[in-house]
Amino acid sequence: MNTADLGLPVDVPSTALFTDHYELTMLQAALRAGTADRHSVFEVFTRRLPEGRRYGVVAGTGRVLDAVENFRFGAGELGFLREAGIVDEPTLQWLADYRFSGDIWGYPEGEVYFPGSPVLRVEGSFAECVLLETVILSILNHDSAIAAAASRMASAAGERPLIEMGARRTHELAAVAASRAAYVGGFATTSDLAAGFRYGIPTVGTSAHAFTLLHDSERDAFRAQVDTLGEGTTLLVDTYDVQKAVRTAVEIAGPKLGAVRIDSGDLLLVAHRVRQQLDDLGAKDTKIVVTSDLDEYAIASLAAAPVDAYGVGTQLVTGSGHPTCSMVYKLVARAESADPKAPLVPVAKKSVGGKASVGGRKWAARRLDADGVAEAEVVGLGAVPEELADRQLLVELVRGGEVIAREPLDTVRERHIAARDALPLSATQLSKGEAVIPTEYA
Amino acid sequence: MNTADLGLPVDVPSTALFTDHYELTMLQAALRAGTADRHSVFEVFTRRLPEGRRYGVVAGTGRVLDAVENFRFGAGELGFLREAGIVDEPTLQWLADYRFSGDIWGYPEGEVYFPGSPVLRVEGSFAECVLLETVILSILNHDSAIAAAASRMASAAGERPLIEMGARRTHELAAVAASRAAYVGGFATTSDLAAGFRYGIPTVGTSAHAFTLLHDSERDAFRAQVDTLGEGTTLLVDTYDVQKAVRTAVEIAGPKLGAVRIDSGDLLLVAHRVRQQLDDLGAKDTKIVVTSDLDEYAIASLAAAPVDAYGVGTQLVTGSGHPTCSMVYKLVARAESADPKAPLVPVAKKSVGGKASVGGRKWAARRLDADGVAEAEVVGLGAVPEELADRQLLVELVRGGEVIAREPLDTVRERHIAARDALPLSATQLSKGEAVIPTEYA
Structure with a gap:
């Protein structure tokens, strides 16, 4: 399926x-040397996690499957390649018929x-394979x-919802x-309408400072917003004076006001004051949303503050x-010849400056300890040891060019939570550290 | 023009x-409050440069103009907004007719x-305006x-060309x-075919380690490449042993070999050795291209090395x-009422935690010293002082909804070089520092 046919705005x-x-x-x-048909195995991996990070998260697999399906050279693409003199005519003809017909396995998203x-x-x-x-x-x-x-950020926020607004x-x-990746990682909603359209992620939003400034007074602005969005809306209270704004907000919306948003200042301090004020005004169920250059550390620092939701953008x-990430795509094995029965030869670049690869087609499994907690990422060549057979990580995604493993984003999101929960507790420490489990080569 | 009609791969x-x-x-x-038609002025600006940076570069203006032109709500978009319950029917009807009909001025790209x-x-x-x-x-x-x-990076590279490969x-x-922004900033070429297709940026590339590993020997791989790409090609010489590879490369391609590429190791050391070896082999015109996690500092550190071109990716x-960047889009003035003749009122959020804005529609000019070197960015309200009249920075981009200032990317690129060259010499110091000229509010 070419998603562009559906008029979706984000595919091509x-x-x-x-x-x-x-x-x-x-x-x-x-093609000219007669080596193009040699059966080949490419693997995507990373040599290291970003500094201080304890685990990585596989995301984008679903988008990779779409990309492989839509990897087709039409008249426009071929015309460009011809005019720019990038490849010769036999290659252009080969590209015109291109359909990926191989197999893809991978860690589930x-x-x-x-x-x-x-x-x-x-x-x-x-x-x-080389084209992809x-x-x-x-x-990825x-x-x-x-x-x-x-x-x-989701670990730091605990049960409180995170809004993606970057x-x-x-x-x-x-x-x-x-937005899609944030949802996979545990965010609840997004401000981005295109993400709602394309992926069905719930979208949220009410107003910005501009809306308050447009009106003759904050009171006028709040009234305009509540008139049309109802008492359950979120009012932005830090355009002028927070305390005055909170009072005005509850006066206009009543004690059932949905939420107030604070977007500047010392959020810890302001949240406590606003909570007290809301409670005093009888708006005990009115929530407090904070948004202002938050990252996972700022979120964690607000754990004891009376905050109900976090909006996160830049970070x-x-x-x-x-x-x-530093993922690379490396040829790890290829056939001795173009003969379909030719045996595979493991290949690898010579190690210089840490750029080594391990040759050969690999399996991977996550070994658990007696309590079911992950204790090692085991990567090996050849047969999988029996005790790891049911802990294998790679699943079949594409068979003979056909995508066979599409899944809803909610499934992916739940898988991530389960995978993270099976790691040792120190996985979610925010301080810098090593990978939370070692990688062992069997 | 809807660029998607042309089958271009990168617009929507x-x-x-x-x-x-x-x-x-x-x-x-x-719309419901009757304030939607108040004439409004929004400005994009940043409160600070990234830490240590001495100047910023405006890029993306041409893409903004395309985006404003293509900002239309069709049946797909409206259907989504209706089904998701994001706005009411009168708003959907207003959106169906949306065409930006206002004016846009800005710093030229x-x-x-x-x-x-x-x-x-x-x-x-x-x-x-608020929708944009x-x-x-x-x-931006x-x-x-x-x-x-x-x-x-371009300053650090001097006359040597930079290849974008990220x-x-x-x-x-x-x-x-x-790729487009890199070209504006001074890069010469890109590896990205889509950037060549969409923007006409020259594309380059020859081979990766996978190509060498595919073949039975490095010699076979080099021969396959030279056979079809000619002696002027660039051979990648660090898959196994650089010294041996350089010898093989010159044997196969002859002394007119175009270039060798080094993608790992101590580039400074290796480049010197390879240059010497190439010269000894009579390949005095064969160039050396280096690529391996380069940034502006690494580029600068190679200034004295015999390197002819840099490929830069991640950084x-x-x-x-x-x-x-931390650019924001703020309402700075709006009319007192929806009456077209109503006077404009400057507006601004109250300053908390550095989030202040200066209200009012602004002009900007760059004041030069007696030698023609920039000495201040002057930003003001009202009439432009006579001595700055011909140093104004904002140009008209959109008039009454019509884009009037499209320009070729090469013009933009040349403008950037001229603008940077007019800054004080310390602008291109790589060490951390303050903005190279102060911003003065007139």
Whole structure:
């Protein structure tokens, strides 16, 4: 399915040009050399977690599946490649027929990962696999970075809901993917309408300072908002004087006012004062929403404050200091020849400056201790040890070019919570540390 | 023009849902309160530069103009808003007819900016302007962050060309915008085919380690590449042993080999050795390209090394530590009433925690000293002082809803170089510092 046919605003007719130039020149050279059909295994993994992080979160897998399905070279794409002289005619003809026909296995979306975890494995001819490098990495590196930050924020927030509101701080389409990844990581809602449209994530929002400033008085603004959005709305109370605004808000909306939002100042102090004031005014059920450059540390610092929900923007969409992961897409094995029966040879770049890879097609499993808590990420070649057989992490996603593992975003979100909960308790410590479980090579 | 009609891969049918939920609820409330038609002035500015940065770079303006033109609510968007219950029927009807009919002025793209610079001014009815907040900020915050990093890298690289190759480290469409912003900031080429297609940026690339590993030997791989791409190609020489690879490369391609690429190790040391070896082999014109987690500091540290070009990925697309700017979109003035002749009232949120705004429609000019070097960013209200009249920074971009200032990307790129060159010399110091010129409020 080409999602652009549905008029959806965030997909594109084809993903085929989200590709680095060198993938096409490698294709051309391999086609001419007769090596393009060698059966190949590529793996996506990371050599390290971002500094101080204890676990990673796989996110974007569902978007990868869409991207692989929509990786088609139409007349527009081919015309560009021809005019720019990027590849020769035989290569263009090969591209015109391109459909990925191989297999993809990977960690299910929402699962956690560690250094060396083979989070995705793409297998097929060299030619068909090499082309997918950039688009797969773009999606996984971006979405996993956001989901990892979201997961930490969700841990810090506990039962209190998190609102994603970072669209204005990142590229307009990255924002939509960020909302999705935030939801996977545990956020409850988003401000981004495109994310609601595309992924069905609940959207929320009421008003900004501009709305108050538009009116002749704060009172007029509050009345205008309550008139149309009802007493259950959220009033923004920090345009002028918070104390006065809270009084006005309850006067106008009554004690059933839904919530007030505070977007500046010392949130800890102000939240306590506002809670007291609301209670004194009889608005005991009116909630307090805080939003102001929050990150997981600020959220944690407000744990004892009378706050009911957090809105997070910049720090979410920029991965809270780590806007990308360092996932790479590496050839780990390829056939000796183009003969379909030729045996696979493990391959790897020589190690220089930490850029080593381990050759060969890998399995991965998470070993648990007697209490069912994760104790190691085990990565190996060949047969899976019997005791780990039912703890394997890779699942089949694409078989012979057909996507076979689509799932609702809520399933992914629940999987993430379960995966994180099965880690040792120190996983959710916010302080810097090592990966919470070691990666062992069997 | 709806660029999606052209089958371009990176635009979307409509930008209308790149919008925060609260913009629509504010619209609904203002329509009902009779305040939606009050003439309003919104300004985009930042309160600070990223820590240690000496100037900012305006980028994305051209994309903003496209986004404003394509901000239309079609049946798909309206159906979503209706089903999700986001706004009421009168608001949906108003949205169905939405066309921005106001005026936009701004710093021309590529210009530098400082704290308080009014980089964009959007003027029209409150209703039509308030809706554009998120999409405008998304574009300017992302693109300007990338362009600022690119500009620092370009200063550090001097005359040596920079290749943008970060697509795999950021969202697949953010990558396309990042290539564009990098080009504005001074990069020469990109690896991203979608950026070549959409913006005509020259694309480059030859091969990855996977290509060498696919073949039975490095020699076979080099031969396959040279056979089809010619002796002028760039061979990647660090898959196994660099010294051996360079020898093989020159044997196969001859002394007219275009370039070798080094992607790991101590680049300074390796570049010197490879240069010597190439010279000894008679390949005196063969260039050396280095790529390996470079940032502006690494580039500067290689200034004395025999390097001919730099490929930059992660650090470019993540803004070299600052993946977003902190631009905001604030209502600074609005009419007393909906009467078209009603006078404008300056408005501003009360200052709390540094979140102050200066009310009123502003002009900006860059004052030069006697030598023609910038000495202050002057921002003021009312009439522009005569001595600054020809140094004004804002230009007209949209008049009555019509885009009137499209320009080629090369013009933007040249403007950036000229603007940076007119700053004091310390602007391009890489060490942390204050804004290179102060912002004065006239």
